[in-house]
Amino acid sequence: MYVGGFGASEETTMNRRQFIQAAALSGTAGLAGCIGGSSDSNSSGSSGTTTLEYWEYFHSQSEVAKTLMESSVEEFQSETDTQMQMNWASWNDINGGKWKNNIQNGNRPVIYDSTNSLDGQFIEPGWVKPVSEYKDRLDDEAVEHLEWAFEMTQSCYRGFDEGLYEIPIGLEVGAPFIARTDHFEEAGLSIEDDFPPENYEHLVQVATQLQEQGPADYGFQIYGAQGDVTDEALVTWTASEGGYDGMYLNEDWSDVNYDNDVWKEMTKKYVDLYQEHGLSSDKAPTASNEGAAQMLIQGNVSMVQGSTKDFGLLRSRAEDMLADGTIVFGPSWEGAAGNRGDFFTQCIALMRKPDGVDEDAWQQREEAAIAWINKVLSKEFQRQVPRSLATLPARKDVWPALKEDDLLSQSNFISTLETTVDGMEHGWSSHPGMNAIQYNIAGPLFQEAVRGEISAEEACDRAASEIRNQVTF
Amino acid sequence: MSLADYDAVGVTLKASTYGVVWFLVLLNLVPLLFILSVSFMPPTEFFGAPHIVPYEPTLEAWTSGFAELKDNLVNSFLIGTGTALLALAITIPGAYAFARKEFYGKKLGFYAIILAMMFPYILLVIPIMGLWNDLGLYNTIPGMILAYQVFVAPFAIWILRDFFETLPKDIEEAAQVYGCTQFSAFVRVILPLAAPGIVAVGFLAFLTGWNDFLFANLLTTGTGPVPAVPVLYGTIGGGSGERVYWGKLMAETLIIGTPPTVLYLVARNYLENAFTV
Numbered sequence: 001m002y003v004g005g006f007g008a009s010e011e012t013t014m015n016r017r018q019f020i021q022a023a024a025l026s027g028t029a030g031l032a033g034c035i036g037g038s039s040d041s042n043s044s045g046s047s048g049t050t051t052l053e054y055w056e057y058f059h060s061q062s063e064v065a066k067t068l069m070e071s072s073v074e075e076f077q078s079e080t081d082t083q084m085q086m087n088w089a090s091w092n093d094i095n096g097g098k099w100k101n102n103i104q105n106g107n108r109p110v111i112y113d114s115t116n117s118l119d120g121q122f123i124e125p126g127w128v129k130p131v132s133e134y135k136d137r138l139d140d141e142a143v144e145h146l147e148w149a150f151e152m153t154q155s156c157y158r159g160f161d162e163g164l165y166e167i168p169i170g171l172e173v174g175a176p177f178i179a180r181t182d183h184f185e186e187a188g189l190s191i192e193d194d195f196p197p198e199n200y201e202h203l204v205q206v207a208t209q210l211q212e213q214g215p216a217d218y219g220f221q222i223y224g225a226q227g228d229v230t231d232e233a234l235v236t237w238t239a240s241e242g243g244y245d246g247m248y249l250n251e252d253w254s255d256v257n258y259d260n261d262v263w264k265e266m267t268k269k270y271v272d273l274y275q276e277h278g279l280s281s282d283k284a285p286t287a288s289n290e291g292a293a294q295m296l297i298q299g300n301v302s303m304v305q306g307s308t309k310d311f312g313l314l315r316s317r318a319e320d321m322l323a324d325g326t327i328v329f330g331p332s333w334e335g336a337a338g339n340r341g342d343f344f345t346q347c348i349a350l351m352r353k354p355d356g357v358d359e360d361a362w363q364q365r366e367e368a369a370i371a372w373i374n375k376v377l378s379k380e381f382q383r384q385v386p387r388s389l390a391t392l393p394a395r396k397d398v399w400p401a402l403k404e405d406d407l408l409s410q411s412n413f414i415s416t417l418e419t420t421v422d423g424m425e426h427g428w429s430s431h432p433g434m435n436a437i438q439y440n441i442a443g444p445l446f447q448e449a450v451r452g453e454i455s456a457e458e459a460c461d462r463a464a465s466e467i468r469n470q471v472t473f
Numbered sequence: 474m475s476l477a478d479y480d481a482v483g484v485t486l487k488a489s490t491y492g493v494v495w496f497l498v499l500l501n502l503v504p505l506l507f508i509l510s511v512s513f514m515p516p517t518e519f520f521g522a523p524h525i526v527p528y529e530p531t532l533e534a535w536t537s538g539f540a541e542l543k544d545n546l547v548n549s550f551l552i553g554t555g556t557a558l559l560a561l562a563i564t565i566p567g568a569y570a571f572a573r574k575e576f577y578g579k580k581l582g583f584y585a586i587i588l589a590m591m592f593p594y595i596l597l598v599i600p601i602m603g604l605w606n607d608l609g610l611y612n613t614i615p616g617m618i619l620a621y622q623v624f625v626a627p628f629a630i631w632i633l634r635d636f637f638e639t640l641p642k643d644i645e646e647a648a649q650v651y652g653c654t655q656f657s658a659f660v661r662v663i664l665p666l667a668a669p670g671i672v673a674v675g676f677l678a679f680l681t682g683w684n685d686f687l688f689a690n691l692l693t694t695g696t697g698p699v700p701a702v703p704v705l706y707g708t709i710g711g712g713s714g715e716r717v718y719w720g721k722l723m724a725e726t727l728i729i730g731t732p733p734t735v736l737y738l739v740a741r742n743y744l745e746n747a748f749t750v
Contacts (some may be wrong), residue, residue: 053696060707063537063718087695090707098691101599105606105695294520317520 010273021028029430050368053085055099055112058169058346058389062312063201065388076375082139082368094118095435103127106354107310110362111369113376116156119259120432122351123157123165130162134334137370138167142377142395149394153345156427159253165430166347169376169390173211173420175305175344176413177330178293178314180216187214195303196330198268200237207279210302219279221301222270223287224450226443231428232289233305233332234446237266239342239426240335247342248437249429254473256437259464268456271449297321305332311413312390322411329416344428346389348373392417433471441466479575519719534720538728541708541721545701550732553699555618556682557675560625565671567626568633568658573642580711583634590627597623598691605692612697620688625681629674634746636670637663638690672740673747680733701729 059069073084075100086111093099096308100121101198102108108127131150135143143150149171154163177196184191188209197203207219223229230248238246242262249256257263274280285289290313291307293368296304297318311329314322321327350369353362375381377394383401385393386408393399402414431437442463449459511519513530570576571583601620602611610616640663648658664671689700708722737744 053694055695086694088707089695091689092706093695101602101691102694105602105611107606107612109696316516 007434020256044274049081049083050364051083051085052111052368052372053087053109054369054372055087055089055114057089057094057112057114060435061309061346061389064312068384068388072375072381076372080368080371082371084372091115092119103351108351108354110365111348111350111372113169113346114154114166116168116345116347117428117434117438118430119166119347119349120430121436123160123430127351129352131167131349132162134350134366134370136385137376139374142374145395145397146377148396149345152343152425153427156173156345156430157427158174158251159249159429159431160233166345166348166349167373167377168345169382170346170385170389171343171395171421172308172346172391173417173424174341175232175289175306175307175332176416176420177303177326178296178310178331179303179330180296180299180326181328182326183210183214183216183299184323185348187212187302188269188321189214191328195328197333199333202333204277204385205277207273207303214302216299216302218281218295218301220273220303220305221287221292221295221448222273222280222284223289223292223304224285225288226293226447227439228289229446229450230438230442232307234266234270235334236341237270237335238262238331240337241266242335243337243339244426247339247420247426247429248442249431249473253429253431255454256467256471256473257459257462258442258467264457264460267446267449267460271452271456274450275452285447296327303306308392308413308417309387309390311386315407324335325411327411328337329411329413331416331420334423335338339425341424342426342428343421343424345394346385348376386414386417392421433467436471437467441470504545508726511719512727514720515718516718520746524700534718534724535674535728538708538721538724542701542704542725545699545704546728546732548698549702549729550698551614552617552621552677552689553682556621556625557678560619560622560629560678561671563622564626564629564633564674565664565667568630569637569663571630571634572637573645584631586627586630590624595687598687601688602691612693612699617688617692617700618682619696621682621685622690625678628636629678629691632674632677632747633667633670636667638742640666650736668702669743669746672743676736676740676744683729683733701725705729 020082020094024159046196054073056069059066073086076082077084087093089099095118099112103122112122119128146168149168150164152171153168154283157163157165179191179195181191184195189195189206189209194202194206197206203220210216211219220235235246235248240246242257242260244251245257245260246262246266248257249255274284281287283295283296287295289304289310292301292304293306293310293313294317295301297314314327318327334340349371350366353359379395379401381427382393382395382398385391386402387405392414399414399418402408408414428438445454445459445463445466448454449456454462509525510525512534513532514527515531515533518524518528535647571579592604601623604618605611605620608616610619610675644662644666645658648662649655653661683700684702685700686702686706690703690706693699693703705722705725708725709717
């Protein structure tokens, strides 16, 4: 056979052809899914292993949380005949529409964990199974010690028909004061008597003395970052002052509260700390609560009112200062409404069976999911919650043991959370529009108020007005 | 040398040129050095006062970053390679036809393909999600490889068509005179000559499959084959979008950036030939 004038022999031509054919076959096979890892999610394996699709968020809270979740999943798989199919999601996956898009397209997990305020988008269309439908399948002992949290958490779902849609694993109770004891001493203040501040006037007085007589440039740092200005210290003040009037939405979710007197007064007081009293640095309009905590570590400020999550941050950046008592926590003051602020939950929930899935197969996966929930509600897991998720464990009977924990007993973090949660009853709403309500609309306006570009009253009015125009109630 | 021989303007010009060059080099180099430096720092250092040389260097960020990414890097490699191979398989014959053949609607067809590039491809996400779900391609590597063709194929056809057009027709005709069929002349003559262009297009297609975030994130649930870039996004996002583990973020960025860099170095000669005007 003549193969042309380019020196190729018949043998090599045949080899090349064979190679091309083999490559084409491999490529086609690969594209057909052999290399793909295509996931027939939630299937029950032929070997009797149950495959459980689990959308997981807790791990993203910290490196410690990540380790805890990974090792717990591994342990669970080895203890049970379950193969967990994890998606290891981030806050943006839940908030940015990825989860919702997937569910709308028929990709639904049996179980997920999340933060309650992000989950109204899943509850409203009826995708989430109310806890009442499977509460009796949970571990009795765990439920007994969780009843208080179940009751409290119902305030988060008050706009829906059922009382409870998600099981609280940890409660993030806001927002504790965090202070430098060495600065208090240098300023001639007593950490026992002058901390935490008993009310707003006391806060101004202590912060002024810290600034004037202490080593730091500023006495109390507020933060105006769009993601923090409305969801930490300020809402703690409004909730403790106004109860439901101080929450973002009113009691029956028929309206937004930003333009009521409680919000206007507290927002003005918050902004005044920086604009009028000069107690915060010029970074206030853009600072985040983590940034404020960093300023506390560096000694630029003497006191902040931050997130419980700052405990994790302080552990990684200033463990010595926590251990030797240089940095201490204190609960926010009790306001006129008889509480010390608001809370939200790190929670876990089951999803309803989608159409077209075999009832028995779903039931089998749900059993595995219940077994997992019981694991995260176990004493062993719950004891890890403060270290990993930096929140108060929902299971109350583990609290005493936390005070004996080597790391936690070095600071007054847990006792501060215990005091804060006492009498607390107002949770962040799981309204489907919470992202816009808390952050996207209100955040920039409240930041403008911190900058001094608009008044606190105008920020409140405009936020309420824009939310009414854009969010369905 | 007298002062009169001294070309003050020339020296100033040269100094200024070097100054600008050095400034631009540093502008690129310093952030890169900082990325490298932070990847070796323990958290207590990168959250503290900024400095370039780590006081207590550690490999922690690299080991944890690599452990987190290793499966995803394999997925990215499969997606990048698949995207490149499929794009070449589709576009080489297509571009050749647009360059060398005359057929009805050639011009219109070519501009229609180019027009597809002009729209932001986020527009396609929702329809592709729905379609891929129906076809069983959602959350699969083949699904992503196919999805990338939507925007890889047009630019590949564009580049390759121009490349084929620059090759002299005489060589192909000569090969046919010597006994080649049209197809074997294309395979034995045109393809080797077009190697720089093909390598360049393959490299760019691989980069698209390797680096893309939008489709990689939205065409996966996270439980199936997740490429490396969405994992990096998770590291950036952190829990509430505020706490970033900078050391791991930098290490993961460098880990993800290394394979394309190596690939570029290997294929550098071809790429330079392809883009030489």
